[in-house]
Amino acid sequence: MISVDAFDLKILGALQDDGRLTNQELADLAGLSASQCSRRRMRLEEEKVIAGYHADLSSEALGFGVIAFIQVGLATHSPDNSKRFRTLVNRIDEIQEAYSLTGDADYVLKAVLRDLKGLSNLVNDVLMPHQSVAHVRSSIVLDRLKESSRLPLKEIKPG
Numbered sequence: 001m002i003s004v005d006a007f008d009l010k011i012l013g014a015l016q017d018d019g020r021l022t023n024q025e026l027a028d029l030a031g032l033s034a035s036q037c038s039r040r041r042m043r044l045e046e047e048k049v050i051a052g053y054h055a056d057l058s059s060e061a062l063g064f065g066v067i068a069f070i071q072v073g074l075a076t077h078s079p080d081n082s083k084r085f086r087t088l089v090n091r092i093d094e095i096q097e098a099y100s101l102t103g104d105a106d107y108v109l110k111a112v113l114r115d116l117k118g119l120s121n122l123v124n125d126v127l128m129p130h131q132s133v134a135h136v137r138s139s140i141v142l143d144r145l146k147e148s149s150r151l152p153l154k155e156i157k158p159g
Contacts, residue, residue, distance in 0.1 A: 011041060015050065
């Protein structure tokens with residue numbers, strides 16, 4: 001974890017709101033000169049605090065109408081089996097997020113799919129037949145209440 005000050009937090013907050021801000025716009029919002037702001041932004045990028053810039057695409061507008069959370073239990077808990085499962089997950093574009101868990105399931109996956117047939121194919125033709133997987137349970141999202149990748153920067157005390 002790196003130390004950030006109040007100016008860094010202003011820069012990060014503004015970029016969370018709009019990653020396309022020009023350096024001058026960002027400097028104005030942070031209360032810095034353009035050169036000071038540019039140096040700070042580059043440092044935050046180099047230290048991987050700013051992990052990247054991207055466009056947020058609308059899944060609905062592009063015809064991805066199904067979001068599913070898929071709980072997966074592994075057949076065995078050996079390092080090799082876990083590695084095989086991780087390799088599988090990383091090559092499936094429909095899986096947007098994957099987490100290793102405590103509790104009943106070993107993993108939970110978030111998948112975005114065009115339709116229920118796509119979910120059926122993912123579960124029945126890809127996940128279930130894989131040698132590392134023992135059981136799968138999926139839940140289909142009925143309504144998205146909140147979606148955000150914003151970090152709660154107000155929780156960080158400037159250092």
